[in-house]
Amino acid sequence: MTEQPEHQLTLDDLAQRLSDFAAARRWQPFHTPKNLAAALTVEAGELLEIFQWLTPDQATAVMADPERAHRVRDEVADVLAYLVQFCTVLGIDPLAALAAKIDRNELRFPVPEE
């Protein structure tokens, strides 16, 4: 299965789908900021777990193995899902937060002169 680039997808649309998903299952009481931050950390750990014993070469080639590639995409999705839900619950715009951080980092880490 090749990964379909779905460039029409936006993070906002997915945030809305995740909100609707949780609401339909009445999961909102569990989705406190603290629980979502914990779940995000747990899922990040699960992504790292795939790599923990791999050599750098094995890690770079991880997407060549279909089963591992699926697992990596699945954990990426989990991390992003909890990050987006965390942001929704606290009213944070994650793209604006990242843009502002890149702005700050451009000042903090100037490009070295040749």
Next chain:
Amino acid sequence: MTEQPEHQLTLDDLAQRLSDFAAARRWQPFHTPKNLAAALTVEAGELLEIFQWLTPDQATAVMADPERAHRVRDEVADVLAYLVQFCTVLGIDPLAALAAKIDRNELRFPVPEE
């Protein structure tokens, strides 16, 4: 400072900015999938750290304190930055991965009948 909703921003644009940023500083050799997965987990932990001793009420009100709100946005940005860079390095479309996961979860967790 109010958070400007910048709805024109896309994750793709930010991924490109992050790539350019790392390339200009010659940081790519450090940005292996394994290192980025580790950095992602570390940053998720830093986000969780803000909440670890808070009561549920304090956690829910975290954005009311400007300094804490800034710290939360800053850690959200770091998590998202490493997730996006991880995806870029491995050729993963994070929005497509999340959309596919939501599709799977809709089958896995059917909405309970009333």
Next chain:
Amino acid sequence: MTEQPEHQLTLDDLAQRLSDFAAARRWQPFHTPKNLAAALTVEAGELLEIFQWLTPDQATAVMADPERAHRVRDEVADVLAYLVQFCTVLGIDPLAALAAKIDRNELRFPVPEE
């Protein structure tokens, strides 16, 4: 199954058992400090996962459920195993490190006067 207090056990003995275990299976090449630090973080996340959606009351009562109690002990063991192996590989005495830290914290956080 009640938990047998085995007070004759020492952390040094377990560190030796873990070293012998890894050596017999030729796992030492994987047990670099960086890999062990990653594995430690992953296992800590797995311990946290047990608690992530629990209310404070459910979390406090977690050992009353035999299956969950087993899982908690199992993850505690994994965290401690990787921490001990990390220390062995780097020549760190974890008990001395903790004693020194408590000493420092007693100065840093004086007991409040009544």
Next chain:
Amino acid sequence: MTEQPEHQLTLDDLAQRLSDFAAARRWQPFHTPKNLAAALTVEAGELLEIFQWLTPDQATAVMADPERAHRVRDEVADVLAYLVQFCTVLGIDPLAALAAKIDRNELRFPVPEE
């Protein structure tokens, strides 16, 4: 500074010191199992942070730099402190849990025949 092996130290003694420390500062209400599991994960991430951009050779030599060595020992102490306090709060004997896990792993991963 060489690290003094203090073999008279036991994990039980340190667990007691940590309990007394928290009690004297009235920190017990914060030391719920869930909060301690979160803090453990956060501290494991801080230990990993030291290694995240290091090459394998740099990681192996981390204790040769006194400042980094101190930071590593400090994070090891924090991880162990939260693990021990977690165990105290839930009535878990961490050494017994680890011994039992090694027993299980010896069955699960037999030593390969030559």
